[in-house]
Amino acid sequence: AQSVTQPDIHITVSEGASLELRCNYSYGATPYLFWYVQSPGQGLQLLLKYFSGDTLVQGIKGFEAEFKRSQSSFNLRKPSVHWSDAAEYFCAVGDTGNQFYFGTGTSLTVIP
């Protein structure tokens, strides 16, 4: 069965610092990979997704993610974090067979 692991429950970074959120998945074939963000009191919003092709994917709000098949990873990055990036981030994996799983999330705190 597929699974998604986000090993960091909570991360704190200073505003302006770089960010990397980790995501590992377990899946037999090449999955569809997603990152969603949930701001306080809000629903989830898609940041970016990977289906095929270029393994470096650009998303909204200056985020990017890199698919590494050999490491079964899809880590999210941002070169310079803004205070408004404080939120919960979810990695997710799916396929065309209606299988879809979210990770447990990483909570990001940004300090001035």
Place this chain on the structure above:
Amino acid sequence: DVKVTQSSRYLVKRTGEKVFLECVQDMDHENMFWYRQDPGLGLRLIYFSYDVKMKEKGDIPEGYSVSREKKERFSLILESASTNQTSMYLCASTNGGLGAYEQYFGPGTRLTVT
């Protein structure tokens, strides 16, 4: 602009009550979903629907039922609410299958069962 709305942001119910959570989407999407979100567990799929009057169980359907009488509306029903159903409930919709398409989420309903 796509929109998924949920009938209540906050709800407090007593144990044993019947609870209805409503979700409406204005994107003419075929597929709609109900998740519950709990700290440390992420989002877990309760039920989904790929057409009017059609439903499929997700990973944690026990204690819940759903209704989809119109394409734009998907209701989650707690027949007899229990304290372990205190949670955040999120509705979502897509224009494709569950695994491969962007899901659009509502703002969530925080349900407390006392």
